[in-house]
Amino acid sequence: MWTQLLVIVGYYGLAAPRLCLAFREEPSLVETEVGANPVQIEVGEFDEAIEIVEDVVAENPCLNHHCKKGKVCEVDESNTPMCVCQDPSTCPTAEVVFDHVCGTDNKTYDSSCHFFATKCTLEGTKKGHKLHLDYVGPCKYIEPCMDSELKEFPLRMRDWLKNVLVALYEHDKDHNLLTEKQKLRVKKIYENEKRLHVGHHSLDLLAHDFEKNYNMYIFPVHWQFGQLDQHPVDGYLTHTELSPLRAPLIPMEHCTTRFFEQCDSDNDKYIALEEWASCFGIKERKCRHQNYC
């Protein structure tokens, strides 16, 4: 499965903004709506028009008011902006099955918009607190993950993370997916002739390679953590932060859920950098900021 997943990697890498947008529960900028405002687009040369824009901004306090996913901005009688739950029926209709998402309640939602709007209506309840976006696509039967399979999971995923990064590096000639500093680190892996190339490798070989070329795996593991740890950047992954990686993976890799559950070894619902590293067999190192590891 992980070999096929490389296709997604390209996808994951290139479409990362889409995935992030789809699953981020953090305040999404209302800027998109500003951009969509034809008054603004057409101003440009006309001074009068610019004044109109200022009026619009002054009149509509919602333009600069950010609401988190599942909420929309509305003004009350005193023209004060506030975030209220979005009515799910105002969500754009899902066009493809891929837009559907499965909640942790094992219910299929038309889109992530429908999901977050529904979650919002449950805010403050125990049910709402426990409800998360589980995975991409309609709910389906996911076969149980056996202990033996769970043991294989980090070996394959570690190899996959390394391949993801190398693939991103290769694509990066056109896109700026990696920073210069990151490129230098991946270049070392990419150019290392001892690198295990993409393919279906036996577990023995994967384990052997990890032992032999341990250093090649450190950066990919830390890099992925840094990619996910964004809201906020604090060395911990929440369920929402983990979502861009977890949600597309679950339908294809049935051990994903168990793996990340056991990765949270102290069971506090957060995956700390130390927990993450140790899940992948990376020894703890003395570095506070994962970007420099």
Ligand SMILES: *[C@@H]1O[C@H](CO)[C@@H](O)[C@H](O)[C@H]1NC(C)=O
């Ligand atoms: C979740 O729903 C799917 C599709 O309706 C079903 O096949 C599956 O068995 C359900 N899973 C659980 C854990 O109830």
Ligand SMILES: [Ca+2]
């Ligand atoms: Ca975080």
Ligand SMILES: [Ca+2]
């Ligand atoms: Ca934890």
